[in-house]
Amino acid sequence: MQASPCYPLLCEPLFKPKIWGGRGLEKILDKRLPPGELIGESWEVADVPEGTSGIANGPLTGMSLRQAMEQYGEALVPAQQNPRFPLLVKFIDAQDDLSVQVHPGRDACERHFPEERSKEECWIVVHSAAGGCMLHGVQPGVTWSEVAARMRDGTVVECMRRVPVQAGDVVHLAPGTIHALLKGVMVLEIQEPSDSTFRVYDYGRLGEDGRPRPLHIERALRALRLREDAPAKLASRRQIFAWGHHESLMDIAPYRIERLSLQRPVVCEAPSAVSIVFVVLAGRVLVRQGDDATALRLGDTCILPAAVDRAELHPEGDAQIILAIPGPGPKKAAGPQVTGYNKGKGKRPKAEAEAGAGPAVRIEGL
Numbered sequence: 464m465q466a467s468p469c470y471p472l473l474c475e476p477l478f479k480p481k482i483w484g485g486r487g488l489e490k491i492l493d494k495r496l497p498p499g500e501l502i503g504e505s506w507e508v509a510d511v512p513e514g515t516s517g518i519a520n521g522p523l524t525g526m527s528l529r530q531a532m533e534q535y536g537e538a539l540v541p542a543q544q545n546p547r548f549p550l551l552v553k554f555i556d557a558q559d560d561l562s563v564q565v566h567p568g569r570d571a572c573e574r575h576f577p578e579e580r581s582k583e584e585c586w587i588v589v590h591s592a593a594g595g596c597m598l599h600g601v602q603p604g605v606t607w608s609e610v611a612a613r614m615r616d617g618t619v620v621e622c623m624r625r626v627p628v629q630a631g632d633v634v635h636l637a638p639g640t641i642h643a644l645l646k647g648v649m650v651l652e653i654q655e656p657s658d659s660t661f662r663v664y665d666y667g668r669l670g671e672d673g674r675p676r677p678l679h680i681e682r683a684l685r686a687l688r689l690r691e692d693a694p695a696k697l698a699s700r701r702q703i704f705a706w707g708h709h710e711s712l713m714d715i716a717p718y719r720i721e722r723l724s725l726q727r728p729v730v731c732e733a734p735s736a737v738s739i740v741f742v743v744l745a746g747r748v749l750v751r752q753g754d755d756a757t758a759l760r761l762g763d764t765c766i767l768p769a770a771v772d773r774a775e776l777h778p779e780g781d782a783q784i785i786l787a788i789p790g791p792g793p794k795k796a797a798g799p800q801v802t803g804y805n806k807g808k809g810k811r812p813k814a815e816a817e818a819g820a821g822p823a824v825r826i827e828g829l
């Protein structure tokens with residue numbers, strides 16, 4: 464039988480040991496971690512030179528996402544997004560403070576770093592210990608030259624904004640934003656597929672080889688954008704339906720992110736041939752497409768290939784699922800369409816008119 468990628472692909476994560484990692488992914492998301500290692504990241508969807516995730520169900524079982532992209536690229540993602548899968552999706556478990564860093568954006572890469580790739584990031588907080596915080600941008604009034612001086616003398620944390628976070632918060636890290644995830648916080652990170660990171664402060668820690676990990680201060684300063692007025696946490700618009708509720712979390716050129724809280728089954732249609740990444744953040748969901756059914760548990764991720772234009776999501780009890788949809792590249796004129804709203808309770812979603820121009824995905828009650 465010819466293997467076909469036209470079914471919901473359950474992802475096999477790639478676990479990354481880190482000096483700041485631990486066993487939180489096992490405790491909170493029930494991940495089966497390799498024994499005895501401090502795991503910092505679970506790469507759920509990855510097709511980058513630094514690593515690839517795998518496929519854990521159906522005819523493609525055992526194949527890496529890289530191999531699947533090579534063989535079935537156009538069935539997985541629209542042609543203009545090839546040759547690599549256009550999103551990198553990870554869980555990050557910060558059992559200690561992560562290094563303070565800056566990622567370059569498209570402009571900085573074009574002007575200064577042709578070998579690097581733009582990295583636009585979004586964090587959805589999965590768990591936060593009491594007092595959990597992150598560092599996002601700089602405090603009001605802090606100038607570029609003060610940041611530069613503090614990066615060089617190792618005190619940059621003192622001029623950064625410290626933002627308390629809790630589960631469910633959504634944080635946008637536009638390229639150029641200086642940031643750090645701090646101890647006790649676990650996030651789902653959705654980002655452009657890039658590992659371009661300029662580290663500017665590492666708390667004087669030693670790496671696995673017993674030496675300090677390298678810093679990239681001069682490069683970070685070329686990518687830095689202060690944006691002291693940019694909100695760290697994003698407000699989302701929640702729309703209530705008979706089947707649960709829907710929130711549009713982010714709608715920017717590289718991707719769109721939505722959150723569904725499901726009490727009843729919905730059908731998800733993507734008529735414009737987009738791939739969709741589903742991540743379950745609460746409960747269990749059965750993804751049905753034709754005769755195929757893929758069971759997703761808490762913390763599981765699956766890719767709905769572009770060649771599949773319709774799937775049903777059946778929650779077991781209450782479930783929460785994140786949809787990450789790679790951007791269209793050049794903008795097209797279609798926003799998210801969510802129908803089946805309750806005439807009495809919910810309002811006609813304003814988001815249809817206001818949203819950006821991501822590819823159309825239609826969610827409807829079954």
Ligand SMILES: [Zn+2]
Nearest residue numbers: 564566584642
């Ligand atoms: Zn980052």
